Structures are given as structure tokens and as C-alpha cells.
Amino acid sequence: MxxxxxxxxxxxxxxxxxxxxxxxxxxxxxxxxxxxxxxxxxxxxxxxxxxxxxxxxxxxxxxxxxxxxxxxxxxxxxxxxxxxxxxxxxxxxxxxxxxxxxxxxxxxxxxxxxxxxxxxxxHWLLTDLGPEPLSNNFSGEHLFQQSRRRRIAVKSHIMDSKIVVGVGNIYAAEALFSAGIRPTVQACRVTRVGYDRLASQISRILARAIQVGGTTLRDFVGSDGQPGYFRQSLNVYGRAGEPCRVCASLLKGMVLGQRSTVYCPKCQKTSGWR
DNA sequence: CCCGATTCCTGTAGGC
DNA sequence: TGCCTACAGGAATCGG
Known part of the structure; x- marks a missing residue:
């Protein structure tokens, strides 16, 4: 996708x-x-x-x-x-x-x-969009400031294109894992330090995925018909019930905001520090 | 304003 | 083997 x-x-x-x-x-x-x-x-x-x-x-x-x-x-x-x-x-x-x-x-x-x-x-489709995650306009400070009154889950927060564009279900789950933040935490409860880490993981993971041509789960092919190879780098997405690659705990799957979500209950305990 | 639910669509996987 | 159902999800829009 x-x-x-x-x-x-x-x-x-x-x-x-x-x-x-x-x-x-x-x-x-x-x-x-x-x-x-x-x-x-x-x-x-x-x-x-x-x-x-x-x-x-x-x-x-x-x-x-x-x-x-x-x-x-x-x-x-x-x-x-x-x-x-x-x-x-x-x-x-x-x-x-x-x-x-x-x-x-x-x-x-x-x-x-x-x-x-x-x-x-x-164009009306583009006027209300947030910053590009690979641009200088995107930062932990931005995520933090936009989150102060938001009681939705932090995962929904970073998937909101008015906050930051381009972070879909796969990369949201991966960035939260790498940042050690639980997807269900309210956006307003995540600390500034947590958002710094989350923003840098979002940028890093998206950049790496671009380097290998994206993620092919089922449908996606690039303009030359070739799949992307980021799938093998996925740590949590699509791995509910499997062992965490870091701590071997069983990854937990759930539905959050009408989206399937996977996280490690041990590695993703916090809402900020680690 | 804020936020959860609903909606569009079809291929695929899983159950029986 | 084949049918039937549930599920996947980006993002606009609706309803509370």
C-alpha cells in the first residue's frame, strides 16, 4: 500500500x-x-x-x-x-x-x-496538509506543540496528515516501536523528549524505506514493476503474536482508530523517556 | 473544536 | 475444492 x-x-x-x-x-x-x-x-x-x-x-x-x-x-x-x-x-x-x-x-x-x-x-486537497517528514519544517517540537490539546492516541496523531504527511499505518507502527513509545498513549501525554525521538525515527525510517524502494506487502510495485524491499526491515507491522526482534516478548496486536496496530509490550512501555 | 465511526472498493486469506 | 465472510486501509466526511 x-x-x-x-x-x-x-x-x-x-x-x-x-x-x-x-x-x-x-x-x-x-x-x-x-x-x-x-x-x-x-x-x-x-x-x-x-x-x-x-x-x-x-x-x-x-x-x-x-x-x-x-x-x-x-x-x-x-x-x-x-x-x-x-x-x-x-x-x-x-x-x-x-x-x-x-x-x-x-x-x-x-x-x-x-x-x-x-x-x-x-488545491483544496493540499491546503491543510502538515509538513513533509523529510523537510526541515518537521521536528519533535512540531509534533509536541501540535499535541498539547489532543487526547487521541499518539499513533492517530502522527497519522493525521494535518500534523505531518506521509506517515501511514505501517511506518507509524515502526516509528513508535523504534522510539519505544506505546501507540495507545494519548498524544498530549507524550513528552517533548519522546516526540524528539519519534520525529527522528519517522524521518530515519521513511528515508531508509525510500532507499530500498518502499515496502511491498501485496500490491505495490514501482514504476518499473519491481517490488520494494523494506518489508524485511519491518519490526512490528504484520508480526502480531511473533517474538520481538529486540527482547523476544510476544508482540501484541490490537485495533486502534480502526487500524490494526502491533507493538511490543516490553520495548514500548513509555510515553517519553526510556 | 475535537474525535470516533463510517464510507468508498476488491483481492486475498481463513474457516468450514 | 469451493463458497462465504472478514479484513486490509487513506482520508474525506459525518455525527455526537
Missing amino acids: PELPEVETTKRGIEPFLVGATIAGVVVRNKHLRWPAQVPQALAGQPITRVGRRAKYILITTPIGTLIVHLGMSGSLRLVDAQAPVKTHDHIDLQLSSGHCLRYNDPRRFGSFHFHTSDPAE
Whole structure:
């Protein structure tokens, strides 16, 4: 499931093929995504000037506007040959003048395509987002200050895209484990020191996951169709009932905020210090 | 304002 | 072997 590392992996994979290329044609086989897909035919003939990312959105910019693409839970953007046979759930193609084709496949259709004619940062999907976890705007102090009145679980706090973007269920669980913080602790009870440690673990883990092409659990493939290899580095996610890799205690699984959560009852005792 | 629950969707795993 | 159900989850939105 694409979280920030998977989206960044996709962005890096497609960028060299898109920037400088011209869109030769647009094919929308199924526009019934999370929202009706906005992919104007007017994109045909437009050069792609920039490929970017904000949170889990991939931004594909042309002189007439920017496509804002979200991969949802099961979406992928792959570069295929223009003649590649269409498979099931191949919903949208951007045909390129180079003979390549940027193909969007999404079995569960939780993804989305929006088109915005001015600065994408001003699109309603992006205006209320928190800082990028790999930027200088992100810190333990930020997490701490934003948490003072929040009684929700700290895991829900760091998964809130208004607080910080790109931290999904997998990486939230992993960062809390590495920081030694129990996911269920109220956000307002985590200490400043705890948030410092949590912020640095979030950044470190996301950066490492990007280095190995993200995490492939089931669906995710990068733009070249290759899986990511961070799965073997997971310490808690998907390991409920198995022994902790640090202390051998049995990892505990539970549901928190409608999300499956796994933690080590021994390594994750505190809400701050260790 | 705050926060938990609900909603979208389909492939897969588990139970019988 | 095959059917049926539960579950996975990003994030907007709803309801209390």
C-alpha cells in the first residue's frame, strides 16, 4: 500500500521519462475512482515540465495545469510500452510522444486524479496538509506543540496528515516501536523528549524505506514493476503474536482508530523517556 | 473544536 | 475444492 516511500519511489521512477516528454494522448477507461477522474483531453500536445510530490500526491505539471494523482491503497503508475496489452484495472493512460505510456492501475479504486490550472499547493486537497517528514519544517517540537490539546492516541496523531504527511499505518507502527513509545498513549501525554525521538525515527525510517524502494506487502510495485524491499526491515507491522526482534516478548496486536496496530509490550512501555 | 465511526472498493486469506 | 465472510486501509466526511 503506497505510503510516502512508495509514492516517492514511483515519482523518482517516472520523473526521468516524463520531464521533457510531450503528452501525445489521454485514455480514460474508467473514471470511477474515489472521485471522478479529472484528466482533460486538452493535455494532449502539452509538454510535461515538472514532476513533483506533496504528501502522497504525485504532481505532473504542464503549461496548462497540474495533474494531482493519489495512488490510494492499491494504485500504481507504471511506464509501459505504448503497445503493451491492457490488463484488468488499467484505468488511465498518459501516452507519451516518446512511445512510452504512463499507465495507472488500481484494483480498489481508492486513488484519484485531479487537475488544477494554477499552483497545486492551493488545491483544496493540499491546503491543510502538515509538513513533509523529510523537510526541515518537521521536528519533535512540531509534533509536541501540535499535541498539547489532543487526547487521541499518539499513533492517530502522527497519522493525521494535518500534523505531518506521509506517515501511514505501517511506518507509524515502526516509528513508535523504534522510539519505544506505546501507540495507545494519548498524544498530549507524550513528552517533548519522546516526540524528539519519534520525529527522528519517522524521518530515519521513511528515508531508509525510500532507499530500498518502499515496502511491498501485496500490491505495490514501482514504476518499473519491481517490488520494494523494506518489508524485511519491518519490526512490528504484520508480526502480531511473533517474538520481538529486540527482547523476544510476544508482540501484541490490537485495533486502534480502526487500524490494526502491533507493538511490543516490553520495548514500548513509555510515553517519553526510556 | 475535537474525535470516533463510517464510507468508498476488491483481492486475498481463513474457516468450514 | 469451493463458497462465504472478514479484513486490509487513506482520508474525506459525518455525527455526537
